[in-house]
Amino acid sequence: xxxxxxxxxxxxxxxxxxxxxxxxxxxxxxxxxxxxxxxxxxxxxxxxxxxxxxxxxxxxxxxxxxxxxxxxxxxxxxxxxxxxxxxxxxxxxxxxxxxxxxxxxxxxxxxxxxxxxxxxxxxxxxxxxxxxxxxxxxxxxxxxxxxxxxxxxxxxxxxxxxxxxxxxxxxxxxxxxxxxxxxxxxxxxxxxxxxxxxxxxxxxxxxxxxxxxxxxxxxxxxxxxxxxxxxxxxxxxxxxxxxxxxxxxxxxxxxxxxxxxxxxxxxxxxxxxxxxxxxxxxxxxxxxxxxxxxxxx
Amino acid sequence: xxxxxxxxxxxxxxxxxxxxxxxxxxxxxxxxxxxxxxxxxxxxxxxxxxxxxxxxxxxxxxxxxxxxxxxxxxxxxxxxxxxxxxxxxxxxxxxxxxxxxxxxxxxxxxxxxxxxxxxxxxxxxxxxxxxxxxxxxxxxxxxxxxxxxxxxxxxxxxxxxxxxxxxxxxxxxxxxxxxxxxxxxxxxxxxxxxxxxxxxxxxxxxxxxxxxxxxxxxxxxxxxxxxx
Numbered sequence: 135x136x137x138x139x140x141x142x143x144x145x146x147x148x149x150x151x152x153x154x155x156x157x158x159x160x161x162x163x164x165x166x167x168x169x170x171x172x173x174x175x176x177x178x179x180x181x182x183x184x185x186x187x188x189x190x191x192x193x194x195x196x197x198x199x200x201x202x203x204x205x206x207x208x209x210x211x212x213x214x215x216x217x218x219x220x221x222x223x224x225x226x227x228x229x230x231x232x233x234x235x236x237x238x239x240x241x242x243x244x245x246x247x248x249x250x251x252x253x254x255x256x257x258x259x260x261x262x263x264x265x266x267x268x269x270x271x272x273x274x275x276x277x278x279x280x281x282x283x284x285x286x287x288x289x290x291x292x293x294x295x296x297x298x299x300x301x302x303x304x305x306x307x308x309x310x311x312x313x314x315x316x317x318x319x320x321x322x323x324x325x326x327x328x329x330x331x332x333x334x335x336x337x338x339x340x341x342x343x344x345x346x347x348x349x350x351x352x353x354x355x356x357x358x359x360x361x362x363x364x365x366x367x368x369x370x371x372x373x374x375x376x377x378x379x380x381x382x383x384x385x386x387x388x389x390x391x392x393x394x395x396x397x398x399x400x401x402x403x404x405x406x407x408x409x410x411x412x413x414x415x416x417x418x419x420x421x422x423x424x425x426x427x428x429x430x431x
Numbered sequence: 432x433x434x435x436x437x438x439x440x441x442x443x444x445x446x447x448x449x450x451x452x453x454x455x456x457x458x459x460x461x462x463x464x465x466x467x468x469x470x471x472x473x474x475x476x477x478x479x480x481x482x483x484x485x486x487x488x489x490x491x492x493x494x495x496x497x498x499x500x501x502x503x504x505x506x507x508x509x510x511x512x513x514x515x516x517x518x519x520x521x522x523x524x525x526x527x528x529x530x531x532x533x534x535x536x537x538x539x540x541x542x543x544x545x546x547x548x549x550x551x552x553x554x555x556x557x558x559x560x561x562x563x564x565x566x567x568x569x570x571x572x573x574x575x576x577x578x579x580x581x582x583x584x585x586x587x588x589x590x591x592x593x594x595x596x597x598x599x600x601x602x603x604x605x606x607x608x609x610x611x612x613x614x615x616x617x618x619x620x621x622x623x624x625x626x627x628x629x630x631x632x633x634x635x636x637x638x639x640x641x642x643x644x645x646x647x648x649x650x651x652x653x654x655x656x657x658x659x
Contacts, residue, residue: 415509416509416646417509427437427507427508427510
């Protein structure tokens with residue numbers, strides 16, 4: 135599918151408004167655009183539709199996810215954020231009746247091509263879920279689980295330590311690695327899940343509302359962690375917390391629910407996708423403005 | 432997505448905008464009194480303007496604090512954020528305008544009880560003041576209606592004030608060698624300059640209108656690059 139259904143960036147609207155006011159736009163005012171277009175793309179979505187048992191859940195999404203960016207997906211309930219996120223590592227394959235149409239390229243290769251093994255893809259594209267879901271095992275075994283499955287048993291202690299340090303959890307658990315993971319607090323469990331995810335050395339981490347079950351302190355730790363993790367990984371996060379999207383993400387995609395003429399069918403549609411700074415200071419689409427301002431629910 | 436939410440927040444923001452822009456009405460009143468005090472050499476009226484400036488300062492403090500609270504508690508973004516940023520600037524402009532009226536009124540006792548040394552200069556200063564009053568009203572309307580064209584027109588209106596200010600300067604130069612007259616002329620020049628600054632503040636408010644509407648801040652006229 136062609137790119138002409140790509141969500142508007144809002145840039146034109148801003149420039150048009152400036153032109154109407156007789157104001158010439160200066161390059162420094164598009165600081166946030168400085169390297170878009172030249173950045174390495176991890177994912178390229180072209181006209182992606184997602185259907186569940188033939189019913190459209192997400193329609194016509196075209197967007198690029200850039201390397202080592204935190205990309206936030208925001209929007210009201212039912213707009214397809216999590217559905218879209220699950221497309222990035224073929225998690226929708228596990229749902230009976232789910233179908234992905236259009237094209238999703240991962241580092242230029244068709245993610246849904248016949249040669250791609252979804253399990254292999256998920257090693258490179260890890261996922262952290264809304265509710266912390268450690269295995270009923272020790273802290274150590276949780277982190278070591280992935281590397282063991284992959285046969286990477288040499289230097290396992292180092293791998294576990296590195297992953298726990300990477301998830302900013304090492305100092306808190308280094309003296310009780312053999313304790314059951316369920317003994318950790320919710321925030322620690324979520325960071326353990328992040329450690330488990332990065333222990334298999336993915337290049338992208340998908341996060342589906344990773345802080346929704348956490349208190350503000352734990353949320354702050356995860357957010358700090360995301361900023362550290364993006365030095366090494368690309369991150370895509372679904373969040374209901376718009377301030378969280380504003381705080382941690384480099385780019386933000388806003389999706390909303392669209393209804394057909396009879397208002398019988400609804401699906402998610404990408405409305406605007408741009409640098410986070412732009413989305414939260416001067417969005418190009420009125421619907422984005424109303425949503426991020428909390429004027430409509 | 433049709434249901435409106437955060438109604439109280441929106442109402443509060445609207446009220447704060449109205450309250451901030453209401454400060455411009457207070458400045459207009461102060462300017463009217465200032466002009467009358469100049470025309471009549473009315474020292475008592477001038478003292479009232481000086482004392483009444485506390486009300487303008489009070490409005491500044493009240494709205495400023497409320498806007499900071501709104502920033503802290505409501506996390507405004509997009510147009511709301513630009514509006515609040517602009518209102519913080521506009522409040523400062525209003526406070527400065529009020530101070531300039533005070534500056535003029537403090538000069539009035541220094542002009543003495545003699546008739547004006549140059550009626551033409553007084554006439555021009557009063558014309559400047561009335562023109563500046565028009566600018567203030569236009570700035571308020573431009574902001575309320577988010578009218579960038581009207582805001583840009585403030586520059587043209589302000590040129591009238593600037594030209595009158597220059598004329599005052601030339602009249603002062605030509606006033607002759609009499610020491611008392613020269614002192615009067617210098618004092619009145621300071622008053623003209625203060626009124627001219629009120630006009631500049633009105634133009635600054637216009638620039639904030641363009642920022643709220645377009646998201647781009649730009650000086651309508653750049654003193655360091657007058658040709659642009």
